[in-house]
Amino acid sequence: MTPLLIGFLVVVGAVLQGLIPSVPFLGEAKAPVLLGIVLYFALMRNPAPAFSTAVVAGLFLDLLGQGRIGFSILCFLIIAWVVNESREHLFGRRWSTHMMLGVFGSAFMVFSFYLFNVIDGTLTLPFTGMLAKAYGTMLLGLVTVPIVFKIIDWMHRGLGIRVKVREM
């Protein structure tokens, strides 16, 4: 059931992220829907679904973008690994945790993706543009990631999949 759920969520997440227009005055930031999905599986599930989600989501992000295939996979894998390793120290059910992960995850994605693509020569964006985008994505991550968590949590309950997380 889990692989199907991951596939479904990543496809819908990728389509939604592509459809939702970027916010021009926030450095053309996009709502990080796929990041939210990756963070959910990294925080709530075992390493296998966490890493699989990171690979599939990263692959979609790269295939539907214009950069080299692989950069997003690496970024998502690092995020999934860090969050999955520290999940026993985080309160998985709290909104504040989801918001904090949204902010830091977005910042990491923007900085690392920018760095990789500028070095690779596939992206022409001034540093100030990247800073504006990082700020915007962090703000959107603060809002989007908790919503994504809530929706996936609701789907897990509907499908009868149990998740074990640290509670208060």
Added chain:
Amino acid sequence: MLRNRRTWALLGLIATFVVVMFLPVSFSRTLRRNTTEALAPVHKLFGSISEKFTSAGHAVIDRNAILEENAALKLENAELERRVKDLEAIEKENLHLAQQLKFVQRQPRRLRPAKVIARDIGGWWRVVTIDRGHTDDVQVDQAVVTARGLVGKIIETSDHTAKVLLISDPSCKASVRLASEDAPGVLSGGGVWLRGKVRCHLTLIDEDVEIERDDMLVTTGMGGVFPAGIDVGFVDAVELDKSSGLFQRATVVPAVDLQSLSTVFVITSQSSVSGSGGTP
């Protein structure tokens, strides 16, 4: 033991990443094309749902505004009908004169209408996906326009979709000139500014040329991608290029609102139209 397995799994994933990153360009291009193609129906479905929600939301919120607008439009319609009748008479006279002077009308280009079904997933590149591809004669390096002017060019195609690089992307360059005089320059994308305005940069304009704010720019036709005479945008600000001292540079506001594109036209042929399918 478990920790050891986890480390091995992670190492395996990193190895997969390395393999994926160094895939041959042709293979990754095919993979990318097929993914865009496979997701096109889902994009269209979600796009039509969001369109319906948006229009339903507008209908509920702006009912009063719509009623007022409707009344104003009825008045405007009556006025326009009167003008059309006047113009029909003028058109007849004009045609007659044109025939007499053996006026050769400019041949229309073949335009293929397309709907924008997706935008760049990460917001890093100014690229949109349209619902036309190979099967509709859409090919790489064809120009994309709207009634207002230039939008960009096709950079990738699959059977039923294509990706359009917008003129606001820094990697998109076009040869342009001032509409009022023959002063060529190079237009490149300037991205979106912090205040949310889309801008382009105009460079290599001779320092002797008089450029003013709101001057219109059109394509020159050089380079073979963008046909000549398409409106590009208006000059917003001009300054001397201090690095060379020989040229002027200007900031340009695109003629088309690139942030809210919904329907565009691909110029599939620059010669005269014969046959069906295209909209001249």
